[in-house]
Amino acid sequence: MDPILASIIEQVKVDVTTPTQEQDNVNQLEEVSRSFISDTITVPTKEMFAYAMRTSLGDDVYSEPSTIALEAHIAKLTGKEAALFVSSGTMGNQLAIRSHLQQPPNSIICDVRAHINKYEGGGAAIHSGHHLTLKDIEPHVVFGTDVHSAPTRLICLENTLDGTIMPQTDINEIADFAHKNGILMHLDGARLWHVAAETRSPIDELCAPFDSASLCFSKGLGAPVGTCLVGPKAFIQKARWFRKIFGGGMRQTGVLAGSIAYALTHNFALLPKVHALAKHLQAGLDELQVGILSPAETCMVFYDPTTIGVEYWEVTDRAAALPKPITLSGSRLVVHIQTSPDAVDDFLSLIKTLKQEKIQAGIVPSKEGVVDSDGMRNIYVKSKRPSTPTPRT
Ligand SMILES: Cc1ncc(COP(=O)(O)O)c(C=O)c1O
Numbered sequence: 001m002d003p004i005l006a007s008i009i010e011q012v013k014v015d016v017t018t019p020t021q022e023q024d025n026v027n028q029l030e031e032v033s034r035s036f037i038s039d040t041i042t043v044p045t046k047e048m049f050a051y052a053m054r055t056s057l058g059d060d061v062y063s064e065p066s067t068i069a070l071e072a073h074i075a076k077l078t079g080k081e082a083a084l085f086v087s088s089g090t091m092g093n094q095l096a097i098r099s100h101l102q103q104p105p106n107s108i109i110c111d112v113r114a115h116i117n118k119y120e121g122g123g124a125a126i127h128s129g130h131h132l133t134l135k136d137i138e139p140h141v142v143f144g145t146d147v148h149s150a151p152t153r154l155i156c157l158e159n160t161l162d163g164t165i166m167p168q169t170d171i172n173e174i175a176d177f178a179h180k181n182g183i184l185m186h187l188d189g190a191r192l193w194h195v196a197a198e199t200r201s202p203i204d205e206l207c208a209p210f211d212s213a214s215l216c217f218s219k220g221l222g223a224p225v226g227t228c229l230v231g232p233k234a235f236i237q238k239a240r241w242f243r244k245i246f247g248g249g250m251r252q253t254g255v256l257a258g259s260i261a262y263a264l265t266h267n268f269a270l271l272p273k274v275h276a277l278a279k280h281l282q283a284g285l286d287e288l289q290v291g292i293l294s295p296a297e298t299c300m301v302f303y304d305p306t307t308i309g310v311e312y313w314e315v316t317d318r319a320a321a322l323p324k325p326i327t328l329s330g331s332r333l334v335v336h337i338q339t340s341p342d343a344v345d346d347f348l349s350l351i352k353t354l355k356q357e358k359i360q361a362g363i364v365p366s367k368e369g370v371v372d373s374d375g376m377r378n379i380y381v382k383s384k385r386p387s388t389p390t391p392r393t
Contacts, residue, residue: 025043028043029043029338031327032336032338033338033339033340033343034324034325034326034327034340034343034346035326035327035328036326036327036328036329036332036333036334036335036339036343036347037327037328037329037332037334038219038334038336039191039219039220039222039299039334039335039336039337040218040219041336042222042336042337042338043338044222044223044224044259047262047266048222048223048259048262048263048266049259051258051259051261051262052254052255052256052258052259052262053255053258054258055254055255055257055258055261056254057252057254058252058254059251059252060085060249060250060251060252060253061244061249061250061251064252064253064254064257065254066253066254066257066258066261067085067253067254067256067257069257069261070083070085070228070257070260070261071083071084071085071228073261073264074215074228074230075230077203077204078203078204078207078213078215078230079203079204079205079207079208080207080212080213080230080231080232081231081232081233081236082230082231082232082233082235082236082237083228083229083230083236084228084229084230084236084239084240084243085226085227085228085250085253085256085257086214086226086227086228086229086243086248087225087226087227087248087250088216088218088225088226088227089115089188089190089214089216089218089219089227090115090119090120091227091243091246091248092188092214092215092216092227092228092229093115093116093120093156093186093188093214094120094246095229095239095242095243095246095248096186096212096214096229096231096239097116097154097156097186098239098242099212099231099235099238099239099242100153100154100184100186100211100212100235101153101154102153104150105147105149105150105151106150106151106152106153106154107142107150107151107152107153108152108153108154108155108156109125109126109137109140109141109152109154109155109156110125110126110155110156110157110158111125111126111131111132111157111158111161112125112126113158113161113162114156114157114158114161114188115158115188115190116156116158116188126140130164131161131164131166131167131170132157132166132170132174133170133173133174134170134173134174134177137155137174137177138177140152141181141183143181152183153183153184154183154184154185154186155174155178155183155184155185155186156185156186156187156188157171157174157185157186157187157188157210158187158188158189158190159171159187159188159189159191159192159195159206160191160192160194160195160297160298160300162294162300162302162332162379162380163191163194163278163294163296163297163298163299163300163301163302163334164294164295164297164298165194165195165198165199165297165298166195168199168201168205168206168209171209172209174209175209175210184211184212185209185210185211185212186210186211186212186213186214187206187207187210187212187213187214188213188214189206189207189213189214189215189216190214190215190216190219190227191216191219191220191298191299192206192207192213192215193215193220193221193268193271194220194271194275194298194299195298197268197271197272197275197298198271198272198275198297198298207230211231211232211235212229212230212231212232212235213229213230213231214227214228214229214230215227215228215230217259217260217263217264220267220271220274220299220336220337221260221263221264221267221268221337222263222267222336222337222338223256223259223260223262223263223267224256224259225256225259226256226257226259226260267337270337271298271299271337274298274299274335274336274337274339275296275297275298275299275335277335277339277341277344278296278298278299278300278301278333278335279296280341280344281296281301281333281335281344281347281348282295282296282301284344284345284348284351285301285303285348285351288308288348288351288352288355289307289308290303290304290305290307290308290351291303291304291305291306291307292304293331293379294379296335299334299335299336300332300333300334300335301332301333301335302331302332302333302379302380303331303333304331304381305351305354306365307365308351308354308355308358308365309355309358309359309363309364309365310351310354310355310358311386312328312330312331312381312382312383312384313383313384313385313386314354315328315350315351315354315383316328316329316330316383317385318350318354319347319350322346322350324346326343326346326347326350328383329382329383330380330381330382330383331379331380331381332379332380333347
């Protein structure tokens with residue numbers, strides 16, 4: 001072989017595995033089973049990948065059989081005409097917004113706490129109590145042709161939102177109002193699976209009030225990648241176009257569709273157990289008089305340890321220093337399909353120990369709880385150690 005080519009071939013080669021990869025992966029699962037930071041961290045299993053290996057090998061931009069089968073299944077499950085496989089929840093929501101909105105002027109309404117607003121750069125956003133109701137939304141809807149305003153074209157709801165379930169009666173009321181006024185409805189259903197499992201409601205019923213919905217597979221269900229956007233045929237055709245323009249057209253997605261099919265078939269059924277574990281976690285916190293910022297309706301609890309005189313960073317540091325460490329990030333505790341029940345109990349006994357230490361030290365708990373600068377309760381609090389003052393020179 002031409003020595004220059006041979007040298008380039010050598011330069012191109014790479015091995016991304018570690019010498020101890022198999023054991024590293026076992027350790028990763030152990031770490032994930034003791035981490036409360038998110039449900040996106042679950043690790044794909046050998047069984048999932050074994051099934052995924054059996055899927056088709058086509059190019060999804062030109063049509064890929066296993067991916068088409070997944071899209072058809074999700075369209076049927078959600079009661080919509082068509083589905084589009086996309087790389088992420090953000091891509092699903094953003095494609096929905098881009099495909100629904102025609103020419104400016106236009107605006108959308110969503111909850112101020114919604115992923116679409118906080119992490120995807122949204123339009124008009126409002127905030128109420130547990131969930132948005134028609135009463136919250138109505139005053140913010142923009143009608144008419146005043147050139148100074150941007151008429152409301154789309155209402156985006158999120159279910160679950162911070163792990164809480166939006167009552168279907170409120171969703172139906174908002175949708176009736178929206179549709180009577182020519183406003184479209186989109187659902188960020190990244191974790192709609194949890195609503196179905198918890199309320200025993202069929203997915204198509206939950207999606208019925210919406211013109212489009214985005215459902216993630218890589219969160220509670222434990223697949224490695226992927227989301228499906230669903231809606232009318234013409235809308236999905238348009239979204240497919242935008243997906244390509246945004247660089248989201250993927251190629252051999254059969255293995256991803258296979259991982260997702262495995263997750264739907266095997267992992268959805270695990271969600272009631274996940275919710276029960278989250279409720280057990282909350283019950284333990286309640287018993288210790290720890291503040292609850294948002295209750296465990298599904299897989300998340302938001303807690304406030306300052307009610308027992310403990311700061312988030314203290315919990316995080318001590319949890320990380322346990323013989324079998326626990327990973328935390330702040331107020332949000334997420335339970336997932338690979339969470340170990342022992343990790344929940346170890347976390348609760350750590351909180352109990354911290355509480356006893358504070359009592360012994362005569363620490364008086366703060367009564368204020370966590371409040372935002374605008375006076376609203378902020379339930380997302382990051383664990384941050386107070387900075388040590390720089391010594392005077
Ligand atoms: C409710 C909700 N919607 C959308 C997203 C975005 O999903 P992704 O991270 O796949 O873009 C997230 C991410 O966690 C989410 O929690």
